[in-house]
Amino acid sequence: MRIVIIGAVAAGTSAAAKARRNDDFSEIVIYEKDRHISYSGCGLPYYIGDEVKKIDELTPRDAEFFKEKYNIDVKILHEVLDVNMIHKRLTIKNLLTGETFIDTFDKLIFATGARPFVPKIKGIEQRHVFFLRNVQNAIDIKSFIQEHRPKTAIIVGTGFIGFEVLVQHS
């Protein structure tokens, strides 16, 4: 049995680990288009606020960890472009090399998560406007603050994430 999972953050890696616990023999592969896997999104505001000093603290597990502990292959920087459900095939792009190739599966799990809602606001595409969703976003925000030392900022969105970022900077 070949189990393929798309997405390697919370849902994808826990589905893979559970699949391994249920079955020692399946091939389990995860494709992740990003570079960071199995991280704690909850800690991102604390990294921006400098309470968490190093981003590695939020990303303790890498592809080697999953290979060694669970015999799961995690392919980072690999984007799934197309899924053929009838023939059980995936088209995947290696984002490092640009190479596109086909893989097959017996079972497929989508753990592709969510994206931030981007309102149609003039100027939103400018380099000093950020979204906070993943590790790279947090690195970009913190780098900008350290480099430019801005005196003011606006946080759009007053859910838990907006407030956590606010509290970290007040």
Ligand SMILES: Cc1cc2nc3c(=O)[nH]c(=O)nc-3n(C[C@H](O)[C@H](O)[C@H](O)COP(=O)(O)OP(=O)(O)OC[C@H]3O[C@@H](n4cnc5c(N)ncnc54)[C@H](O)[C@@H]3O)c2cc1C
């Ligand atoms: C700032 C912040 C703070 C948070 N705080 C908390 C908290 O305190 N408590 C809490 O419970 N939750 C919190 N969350 C929410 C939590 O982080 C998410 O619920 C969790 O990350 C969801 O995991 P997921 O695996 O479902 O999806 P995601 O984290 O969205 O991961 C999906 C992955 O799939 C990959 N992917 C998508 N499409 C493809 C494709 N075609 N090919 C290859 N890969 C693909 C994406 O690159 C992504 O890495 C927070 C989130 C954020 C952003």
